[in-house]
Amino acid sequence: MAFEELTSRHAVMWGSAPFENIAHLIEGMHVALVERLAPVAGERWLDLGCGVGDVAFHAARAGATVTGSDLSPTLVETARHRAAEYGLELTLEVADCQNLPYPDASFDVVSSSVGVIFAPDHARVAIELARVCRPGGRVGLTAWRKESGVGAMFGAMAPFMPTPPPGAGSPLQWGDETYVESSLGGAFDLTFEELEIPQTGEDGTGMWTFFRDNFGPSYTLWHSLDTERRAELDTTMEAFFESYRSGDVISVERRYIVATGVRK
Template structure:
């Protein structure tokens, strides 16, 4: 799914600085071993490398890793790029000083399994940092708007925006972490028109592309989803096309230090 469209454009044009917010919140510094899980094109991995950390960027989609490598080369940054499933990370226990994911691990279908992996690869005392879209925020509502038109999820899969619910994240990480801090913030986004948002996401964003492909032979459903997504954007836009997309920023320390 994430190899479809142009997620690099989403990272570049819609959330270009969101990964840096996470890196700053985690206090990433030179010499640390940092793992970016479901890294995409390196939205968090690249700023972590700029801070002087030794960074491993992992993602399931090789196309996104290839795009991230090109960005790193252009910026003169050295990172390790590894294909990896967030639910089965190919790294040893207690390998990293910082483990982060910026609107990435939230899309792993089995939340408990993914959370277990985040904790497993973190050293005692390591920082775990997450940015996730909230259920109540714009992206959470976008997934709700697409749900009637989307194929049923696999058995056991949980909705991605649940990672944006503080209680859910606390339950997933449990007593394996300490000093968990969670803060809802808003990410500024601007499109000239509601239809511009819709068309951009139809062209670039994997989950939206997959949803439209599933109803491609039903023009009425396509038209209805077109209206639903444009209306959603319109409801969140001010007169200048600005929106605030709510996300949850979580930082915690791995227990056992």
């Protein structure tokens, strides 16, 4: 499989900060995805890139038999602790969405909310999504629009980030219907919807600091820089959030797509 070194680094990066502290910022997106996939009691449900577990929890509460998997052992362990606190029974385990350990056609539903989009090998992700979903089963993904606040945020951070290896896909590619259709349309009959989940706050410095300290990629990036570059990144990102100010409120528009489909 390509990108082994990058994938190994991602496993550490995503677990480097307490994502559970900021999971609420995308809770509405998770709910929207699960609602559109309409869980049925007893269905075999696989949530990929499950993070700290929220999509998997919603599906389990609806009665599905859920497996949640993520590349990061730390996030999976956090998800297990949260599931125990909520009294939920489901399987949570470490797995790479580019090379899944599950048999062909073993799930009725396969979901991922801004999860698999971060894997570098998009072709392998598409193959695995189709492989593990049974004929007539359902798939559902969410992905950020490139032409949105999240796309702009990643753009602001880009000059400080290392250059990805040749051929590595961008997560923002999955936010384009044409791209998703070209990747998954051969295996799934797809439909698309655009939704928005704004991020609000009162202070650009506080919004950036909160995100920086709790989101694994930004946490890892900041700590990889020397003192001068850290200060430059902080200044850049504080200005980014302040650019969305209107009066006393900052509201970053964050548009995303929900792609759902039925396995052919």
